[in-house]
Amino acid sequence: xxxxxxxxxxxxxxxxxxxxxxxxxxxxxxxxxxxxxxxxxxxxxxxxxxxxxxxxxxxxxxxxxxxxxxxxxxxxxxxxxxxxxxxxxxxxxxxxxxxxxxxxxxxxxxxxxxxxxxxxxxxxxxxxxxxxxxxxxxxxxxxxxxxxxxxxxxxxxxxxxxxxxxxxxxxxxxxxxxxxxxxxxxxxxxxxxxxxxxxxxxxxxxxxxxxxxxx
Amino acid sequence: xxxxxxxxxxxxxxxxxxxxxxxxxxxxxxxxxxxxxxxxxxxxxxxxxxxxxxxxxxxxxxxxxxxxxxxxxxxxxxxxxxxxxxxxxxxxxxxxxxxxxxxxxxxxxxxxxxxxxxxxxxxxxxxxxxxxxxxxxxxxxxxxxxxxxxxxxxxxxxxxxxxxxxxxxxxxxxxxxxxxxxxxxxxxxxxxxxxxxxxxxxxxxxxxxxxxxxxxxxxxxxxxxxxxxxxxxxxxxxxxxxxxxxxxxxxxxxxxxxxxxxxxxxxxxxxxxxxxxxxxxxxxxxxxxxxxxxxxxxxxxxxxxxxxxxxxxxxxxxxxxxxxxxxxxxxxxxxxxxxxxxxxxxxxxxxxxxxxxxxxxxxxxxxxxxxxxxxxxxxxxxxxxxxxxxxxxxxxxxxxxxxxxxxxxxxxxxxxxxxxxxxxxxxxxxxxxxxxxxxxxxxxxxxxxxxxxxxxxxxxxxxxxxxxxxxxxxxxxxxxxxxxxxxxxxxx
Numbered sequence: 001x002x003x004x005x006x007x008x009x010x011x012x013x014x015x016x017x018x019x020x021x022x023x024x025x026x027x028x029x030x031x032x033x034x035x036x037x038x039x040x041x042x043x044x045x046x047x048x049x050x051x052x053x054x055x056x057x058x059x060x061x062x063x064x065x066x067x068x069x070x071x072x073x074x075x076x077x078x079x080x081x082x083x084x085x086x087x088x089x090x091x092x093x094x095x096x097x098x099x100x101x102x103x104x105x106x107x108x109x110x111x112x113x114x115x116x117x118x119x120x121x122x123x124x125x126x127x128x129x130x131x132x133x134x135x136x137x138x139x140x141x142x143x144x145x146x147x148x149x150x151x152x153x154x155x156x157x158x159x160x161x162x163x164x165x166x167x168x169x170x171x172x173x174x175x176x177x178x179x180x181x182x183x184x185x186x187x188x189x190x191x192x193x194x195x196x197x198x199x200x201x202x203x204x205x206x207x208x209x210x211x212x213x214x215x
Numbered sequence: 216x217x218x219x220x221x222x223x224x225x226x227x228x229x230x231x232x233x234x235x236x237x238x239x240x241x242x243x244x245x246x247x248x249x250x251x252x253x254x255x256x257x258x259x260x261x262x263x264x265x266x267x268x269x270x271x272x273x274x275x276x277x278x279x280x281x282x283x284x285x286x287x288x289x290x291x292x293x294x295x296x297x298x299x300x301x302x303x304x305x306x307x308x309x310x311x312x313x314x315x316x317x318x319x320x321x322x323x324x325x326x327x328x329x330x331x332x333x334x335x336x337x338x339x340x341x342x343x344x345x346x347x348x349x350x351x352x353x354x355x356x357x358x359x360x361x362x363x364x365x366x367x368x369x370x371x372x373x374x375x376x377x378x379x380x381x382x383x384x385x386x387x388x389x390x391x392x393x394x395x396x397x398x399x400x401x402x403x404x405x406x407x408x409x410x411x412x413x414x415x416x417x418x419x420x421x422x423x424x425x426x427x428x429x430x431x432x433x434x435x436x437x438x439x440x441x442x443x444x445x446x447x448x449x450x451x452x453x454x455x456x457x458x459x460x461x462x463x464x465x466x467x468x469x470x471x472x473x474x475x476x477x478x479x480x481x482x483x484x485x486x487x488x489x490x491x492x493x494x495x496x497x498x499x500x501x502x503x504x505x506x507x508x509x510x511x512x513x514x515x516x517x518x519x520x521x522x523x524x525x526x527x528x529x530x531x532x533x534x535x536x537x538x539x540x541x542x543x544x545x546x547x548x549x550x551x552x553x554x555x556x557x558x559x560x561x562x563x564x565x566x567x568x569x570x571x572x573x574x575x576x577x578x579x580x581x582x583x584x585x586x587x588x589x590x591x592x593x594x595x596x597x598x599x600x601x602x603x604x605x606x607x608x609x610x611x612x613x614x615x616x617x618x619x620x621x622x623x624x625x626x627x628x629x630x631x632x633x634x635x636x637x638x639x640x641x642x643x644x645x646x647x648x649x650x651x652x653x654x655x656x657x658x659x660x661x662x663x664x665x666x667x668x669x670x671x672x673x674x675x676x677x678x679x680x681x682x683x684x685x686x687x688x689x690x691x692x693x694x695x696x697x698x699x700x701x702x703x704x705x706x707x
Contacts, residue, residue: 184358
């Protein structure tokens, strides 16, 4: 009787572990960073093509492409090139998207990941004399996006994506680093492994207690 | 105190430790201030710690310059409510935050009105202790230590639930552990326990009150029990005004206890015990009310908290009628009836708010599990309801003896449900926003644990512990996936 109960408990735990492993193995595009702007409205319009530049941007070191909400009024998205210019005026990343993507959330390549993150401005060059709008939020002052040098009434939503499609296993290194950011200084790279080990300890303690209580 | 702790079974102490470590892990996982209203709860505690008194309220700065600047550099305002946004993901963003904190912005705010500033100060006074004891004045260090206190209080709730079940089912030890661990791994409970949030103390004091009432019912009302009960009631009222909703049921229970004590101890002694409970409960609350008016000038004996939740005048000039209140409250928990003209909710709250919210609406209600989790959760609930009914029938011989105190518990529950409805329609008609959240029911978490135990008890006697253990493993898995979901929301 006791063995059957413990066996049932063991099977349940294996099922839980298997579900976790399966869930973590799912591959998808993963975020490298955002500009903290959401695509609430179409905030910036390029009526006749041109160049959109957005200041006060942070380029994550692991960004390989950007994603933005682009509207073209049913037409194919024109060719767009992107470059990220650092504080010293040096181009830190650049890439291009060929004509023909469907409007909506569109990804524009940005070159290979770099060794460190950087501050600067992101510029998107629309290579066609057609109206293109970008999703974002209202904004003003020096933070506002510029179209061909003219201030616009908003900023655009930019999501930086890491290369390819990754599983959570592959992302563990990045998660480990991110876990220590934006928290008390004593948190760091140790936090995620520590939390995982502590959680494992909690599970072991709970299962041992249950095993004892049901026998 | 030590003797009381020694009387707690080893399993109870282990449940306490498990709950504390689990909640502390949640505190590591959830980024600063991402627990609902944590910014306001922290602001209250910080103001109290820095000035020695609760926030005066009014149209003035809500947060200290230190908190406001930290929130801005964390990308907090851009992250809440926007599941696609992240906070700090890069070292350069983190460096901006560090530079700001190195400038030593003032931790003293103006104490302006927030969603929590009209609440009583007990939880915030407790949180002021880790705030002041922190070895660093860094706001994020202080927040991390304050979160540990919340985790400790949540563990106290789990222990109270354990002891409640022990008192109720003394010959069924597995039930104590199963019920307590179900609460310890409940993800919405843990999400709140991760943060600086007054509800954590409310859940603890409410669970403790259930335990104390049950213990006094089973073992008789003694002076010690009467005094502790009074202290728990005072602590509840001084924690959050929501606790007032439980008072009619608590009063009924006290009358019941007094009536039972009359037979064993005589009428005079029984009335003296009742008076002792009332006095211990009343004096600290009266002192708080007096301080609000005379010393802190917080705009009334409840600092506007009671009026804020119960005022019937709308900004438009109209008033909320009794019919509207009853209509809304009914629809909040039950299907709309044919004669109810107004539809207050696009979806039935019993599922969309209470069940789905308990399964998990996380963050500032901005991320959830995939839809199939909630539909499967509903099916599981039906199964558990059927099982609990069977489990209750199996315990039928014990029901008559416990019925009176459970009528009191039911009155406490109805009081809470009614208060949520009463405040909810006023909030919804005033602001246009929905009011109810699943956590508002968590003062009844001891009854949730009992529900699970009853469901497990449906199985034949030899298999009931196993069914209970399997339900706990399911709850642990639920909690684990809630954590991975949270990691993907903020860090992925």
